[in-house]
Amino acid sequence: MGAKRILMLVGDYVEDYEAMVPFQMLQMVGHQVDAVCPGKKPGDVVKTAVHDFEGDQTYLERRGHNFRITADFDSINPEDYDGLVIPGGRAPEYLRLNDKIIQIVKHFAEKNKPIAAICHGPQLLTAADVIRGKKLTAYPAVKAEIVLAGGIWCDVNETFTNVCVDGNIVTAPAWTAHPWWMAKFLELLGTKIEP
Incomplete structure:
Protein backbone atom coordinates (compact mmCIF):
# COMPACT_ATOMS: atom_id res chain seq x y z
CA MET A 1 0.00 0.00 0.00
CA GLY A 2 2.63 2.54 1.00
CA ALA A 3 1.87 5.49 3.23
CA LYS A 4 0.80 8.62 1.42
CA ARG A 5 1.21 12.25 2.41
CA ILE A 6 -2.11 14.08 2.45
CA LEU A 7 -2.59 17.84 2.70
CA MET A 8 -5.73 19.17 4.40
CA LEU A 9 -6.74 22.84 4.02
CA VAL A 10 -8.61 24.23 7.03
CA GLY A 11 -9.52 27.56 8.58
CA ASP A 12 -11.59 28.92 11.43
CA TYR A 13 -15.11 27.50 11.40
CA VAL A 14 -14.25 24.59 9.18
CA GLU A 15 -16.97 22.00 9.64
CA ASP A 16 -15.99 19.93 12.67
CA TYR A 17 -16.79 16.42 11.40
CA GLU A 18 -15.48 17.18 7.91
CA ALA A 19 -12.05 18.02 9.31
CA MET A 20 -11.74 15.70 12.30
CA VAL A 21 -13.20 12.50 10.87
CA PRO A 22 -11.23 12.37 7.57
CA PHE A 23 -8.08 13.44 9.44
CA GLN A 24 -8.45 10.46 11.79
CA MET A 25 -9.64 8.01 9.11
CA LEU A 26 -6.67 8.73 6.86
CA GLN A 27 -4.24 8.37 9.78
CA MET A 28 -5.93 5.12 10.79
CA VAL A 29 -4.97 3.53 7.46
CA GLY A 30 -1.37 4.72 7.80
CA HIS A 31 -1.29 7.97 5.85
CA GLN A 32 0.39 11.15 7.09
CA VAL A 33 -2.05 14.06 7.14
CA ASP A 34 -0.78 17.63 7.37
CA ALA A 35 -3.52 20.07 8.36
CA VAL A 36 -2.60 23.64 7.44
CA CYS A 37 -4.16 27.07 7.70
CA PRO A 38 -2.94 30.44 6.45
CA GLY A 39 -1.58 32.50 9.34
CA LYS A 40 -1.32 29.52 11.71
CA LYS A 41 1.63 27.41 12.83
CA PRO A 42 1.81 23.79 14.03
CA GLY A 43 0.17 23.53 17.43
CA ASP A 44 -2.18 26.46 16.79
CA VAL A 45 -5.88 25.64 16.53
CA VAL A 46 -8.80 26.59 14.35
CA LYS A 47 -12.27 26.76 15.83
CA THR A 48 -14.72 24.40 14.19
CA ALA A 49 -18.45 24.56 13.59
CA VAL A 50 -20.86 21.65 13.72
CA HIS A 51 -23.46 21.77 10.97
CA ASP A 52 -26.57 19.72 11.54
CA PHE A 53 -29.78 19.09 9.67
CA GLU A 54 -32.94 19.43 11.76
CA GLY A 55 -35.59 20.14 9.15
CA ASP A 56 -34.86 23.82 8.58
CA GLN A 57 -34.38 25.25 5.11
CA THR A 58 -30.62 25.18 5.66
CA TYR A 59 -28.17 23.68 8.13
CA LEU A 60 -27.98 24.64 11.79
CA GLU A 61 -24.57 25.77 13.07
CA ARG A 62 -23.11 25.19 16.54
CA ARG A 63 -19.60 25.81 17.91
CA GLY A 64 -17.48 22.68 17.64
CA HIS A 65 -14.07 21.65 18.92
CA ASN A 66 -10.64 23.16 18.49
CA PHE A 67 -8.79 21.42 15.65
CA ARG A 68 -5.00 21.43 15.88
CA ILE A 69 -2.84 22.54 12.96
CA THR A 70 -0.07 20.02 12.27
CA ALA A 71 2.12 21.73 9.63
CA ASP A 72 3.32 25.20 8.72
CA PHE A 73 1.29 26.69 5.86
CA ASP A 74 4.07 29.07 4.83
CA SER A 75 6.61 26.31 4.30
CA ILE A 76 4.54 23.55 2.65
CA ASN A 77 5.25 22.52 -0.91
CA PRO A 78 2.32 20.84 -2.70
CA GLU A 79 4.85 18.77 -4.70
CA ASP A 80 5.48 16.83 -1.46
CA TYR A 81 1.88 15.57 -1.21
CA ASP A 82 -0.03 12.72 -2.84
CA GLY A 83 -3.56 13.97 -2.17
CA LEU A 84 -5.63 16.95 -1.03
CA VAL A 85 -8.61 17.08 1.35
CA ILE A 86 -10.85 20.15 1.44
CA PRO A 87 -13.41 20.10 4.25
CA GLY A 88 -16.45 22.38 4.19
CA GLY A 89 -17.98 24.74 6.69
CA ARG A 90 -17.47 28.48 6.47
CA ALA A 91 -13.69 28.34 6.01
CA PRO A 92 -13.71 27.80 2.21
CA GLU A 93 -15.56 31.07 1.59
CA TYR A 94 -12.57 33.09 2.81
CA LEU A 95 -9.75 30.60 2.18
CA ARG A 96 -10.50 30.99 -1.54
CA LEU A 97 -9.31 34.60 -1.27
CA ASN A 98 -5.78 33.43 -0.45
CA ASP A 99 -3.54 33.25 -3.54
CA LYS A 100 -1.37 30.44 -2.16
CA ILE A 101 -4.48 28.33 -1.44
CA ILE A 102 -5.59 28.79 -5.05
CA GLN A 103 -2.12 27.81 -6.34
CA ILE A 104 -2.15 24.69 -4.13
CA VAL A 105 -5.55 23.61 -5.48
CA LYS A 106 -4.40 24.25 -9.06
CA HIS A 107 -1.28 22.14 -8.47
CA PHE A 108 -3.32 19.10 -7.40
CA ALA A 109 -5.73 19.52 -10.31
CA GLU A 110 -3.00 20.03 -12.92
CA LYS A 111 -0.93 17.10 -11.64
CA ASN A 112 -4.05 14.89 -11.55
CA LYS A 113 -3.49 14.08 -7.88
CA PRO A 114 -6.51 12.87 -5.85
CA ILE A 115 -8.68 15.65 -4.42
CA ALA A 116 -11.49 15.08 -1.91
CA ALA A 117 -13.82 18.05 -1.34
CA ILE A 118 -16.99 18.04 0.72
CA CYS A 119 -19.88 20.38 1.53
CA HIS A 120 -18.64 23.95 0.86
CA GLY A 121 -15.11 22.66 0.08
CA PRO A 122 -15.77 22.74 -3.68
CA GLN A 123 -15.77 26.55 -3.38
CA LEU A 124 -11.97 26.26 -3.48
CA PRO A 140 -26.83 22.27 -2.42
CA ALA A 141 -26.20 25.99 -1.77
CA VAL A 142 -22.93 25.65 -3.73
CA LYS A 143 -24.67 24.34 -6.88
CA ALA A 144 -24.84 27.76 -8.56
CA GLU A 145 -21.09 28.31 -8.09
CA ILE A 146 -20.28 24.90 -9.56
CA VAL A 147 -22.49 25.46 -12.59
CA LEU A 148 -21.22 29.02 -13.14
CA ALA A 149 -17.62 27.73 -12.94
CA GLY A 150 -18.36 25.28 -15.76
CA GLY A 151 -18.91 22.20 -13.62
CA ILE A 152 -21.68 19.66 -14.09
CA TRP A 153 -23.91 19.29 -11.05
CA CYS A 154 -24.51 15.80 -9.63
CA ASP A 155 -27.82 15.66 -7.78
CA VAL A 156 -27.62 14.71 -4.11
CA ASN A 157 -30.04 12.35 -2.49
CA GLU A 158 -32.18 13.49 0.42
CA THR A 159 -29.93 11.79 2.99
CA PHE A 160 -26.74 13.44 1.62
CA THR A 161 -24.95 10.08 1.53
CA ASN A 162 -23.95 9.93 -2.13
CA VAL A 163 -20.67 10.95 -3.73
CA CYS A 164 -19.56 11.97 -7.18
CA VAL A 165 -16.25 10.91 -8.72
CA ASP A 166 -14.88 12.47 -11.87
CA GLY A 167 -11.28 11.66 -12.69
CA ASN A 168 -9.10 12.66 -9.74
CA ILE A 169 -11.86 14.52 -7.85
CA VAL A 170 -14.31 13.00 -5.37
CA THR A 171 -16.97 15.26 -3.90
CA ALA A 172 -19.75 14.80 -1.36
CA PRO A 173 -22.60 16.99 -0.07
CA ALA A 174 -22.05 16.73 3.70
CA TRP A 175 -20.46 14.75 6.53
CA THR A 176 -23.25 12.19 6.32
CA ALA A 177 -21.42 10.85 3.23
CA HIS A 178 -18.07 10.25 5.00
CA PRO A 179 -17.90 6.44 4.57
CA TRP A 180 -18.47 6.62 0.81
CA TRP A 181 -16.46 9.84 0.29
CA MET A 182 -13.37 8.54 2.09
CA ALA A 183 -13.70 5.08 0.49
CA LYS A 184 -13.59 6.64 -2.99
CA PHE A 185 -10.71 8.95 -1.99
CA LEU A 186 -8.73 5.94 -0.72
CA GLU A 187 -9.40 4.20 -4.06
CA LEU A 188 -8.01 7.22 -5.91
CA LEU A 189 -4.94 7.13 -3.65
CA GLY A 190 -4.46 3.43 -4.40
CA THR A 191 -4.92 2.49 -0.74
CA LYS A 192 -5.89 -1.14 -0.20
CA ILE A 193 -7.66 -2.08 3.02
CA GLU A 194 -7.04 -5.69 3.96
CA PRO A 195 -9.61 -7.53 6.11
Missing part, protein backbone atom coordinates in the same frame (compact mmCIF):
# COMPACT_ATOMS: atom_id res chain seq x y z
CA LEU A 125 -12.23 24.23 -6.69
CA THR A 126 -14.50 26.80 -8.32
CA ALA A 127 -12.25 29.68 -7.24
CA ALA A 128 -9.22 27.88 -8.69
CA ASP A 129 -11.09 27.38 -11.98
CA VAL A 130 -10.31 23.66 -12.17
CA ILE A 131 -13.75 22.07 -12.65
CA ARG A 132 -14.80 22.95 -16.20
CA GLY A 133 -16.62 19.95 -17.67
CA LYS A 134 -16.27 17.89 -14.47
CA LYS A 135 -19.11 16.36 -12.46
CA LEU A 136 -19.28 17.48 -8.83
CA THR A 137 -21.61 17.57 -5.90
CA ALA A 138 -21.54 19.74 -2.78
CA TYR A 139 -23.87 21.20 -0.23
